[in-house]
Amino acid sequence: MADIELANVSKSFGTERVIDNLSLVVNSGELIVFLGPSGSGKSTLLRMIAGLESIDSGTLTIGGKRSEHLAPGQRGVAMVFQNYALYPHMTVRENMAFGLHNIRMASDEIERRVHEAARILEMGELLGRRPAQLSGGQRQRVAIGRAIVKEPKAFLFDEPLSNLDAALRVRTRVELAELHQRMKATMIYVTHDQTEAMTLADRIVVLHDRKIEQIGTPMEVYLRPASRFVAGFVGSPG
Ligand code: ADP
Numbered sequence: 149m150a151d152i153e154l155a156n157v158s159k160s161f162g163t164e165r166v167i168d169n170l171s172l173v174v175n176s177g178e179l180i181v182f183l184g185p186s187g188s189g190k191s192t193l194l195r196m197i198a199g200l201e202s203i204d205s206g207t208l209t210i211g212g213k214r215s216e217h218l219a220p221g222q223r224g225v226a227m228v229f230q231n232y233a234l235y236p237h238m239t240v241r242e243n244m245a246f247g248l249h250n251i252r253m254a255s256d257e258i259e260r261r262v263h264e265a266a267r268i269l270e271m272g273e274l275l276g277r278r279p280a281q282l283s284g285g286q287r288q289r290v291a292i293g294r295a296i297v298k299e300p301k302a303f304l305f306d307e308p309l310s311n312l313d314a315a316l317r318v319r320t321r322v323e324l325a326e327l328h329q330r331m332k333a334t335m336i337y338v339t340h341d342q343t344e345a346m347t348l349a350d351r352i353v354v355l356h357d358r359k360i361e362q363i364g365t366p367m368e369v370y371l372r373p374a375s376r377f378v379a380g381f382v383g384s385p386g
Pocket residue numbers: 161166184185186187188189190191192193
């Protein structure tokens with residue numbers, strides 16, 4: 149079953165149309181990358197899927213259900229933001245547990261999930277620290293941990309590595325690829341960085357000027373770009 153399906157979706161802010169009649173099927177377990185320049189609507193698309201932004205027309209279906217019948221908390225998706233959005237006054241453990249307390253999950257189940265996420269991300273010894281006592285890379289892992297504890301069907305990453313230095317960006321990218329292998333969850337990963345897209349994606353969706361310019365595997369997009377724009381953006385040969 150298709151996990152997430154958009155059909156003829158459009159979205160405007162005021163008079164500015166930012167998504168124009170877009171259709172896309174994201175398969176269960178797939179790692180799909182939305183690649184495009186700044187302003188091409190990547191974050192807006194993710195926010196619509198997460199339920200943080202409404203759609204003007206068209207349909208969005210998640211797990212076979214129409215989005216208008218699904219509140220954000222019912223979608224089985226968890227978003228990881230570019231700026232981490234951690235609570236500074238809470239410990240790592242509390243940051244990860246916060247959303248689960250909010251939905252009144254039993255404490256022993258919360259504790260189990262937090263420990264499982266800490267094990268996956270190898271940060272068990274950091275659970276008692278506050279964000280100010282962590283490096284940039286560690287903060288990003290807490291943000292990922294906060295998504296893992298929700299045990300979502302799909303992870304939505306909005307440029308998760310853009311605030312990390314070059315070496316850490318490569319390391320975290322490799323870890324995310326391993327995480328995808330292990331969790332077998334659907335991942336939608338937004339970036340303007342073609343190297344990230346090439347190394348991570350099962351399929352790349354190239355966004356430009358409100359529309360999908362091309363959908364394909366990294367090799368297809370690189371070797372057979374559908375337009376001059378795609379060729380230029382991914383640095384195709386020739
Ligand atoms: P990207 O993530 O690819 O950089 P965005 O989805 O953030 O692109 O933005 C796409 C376009 O929509 C931009 O022109 C941006 O200024 C506009 N936009 C995004 N969010 C809002 C908003 N809440 N109100 C008005 N305009 C917005």
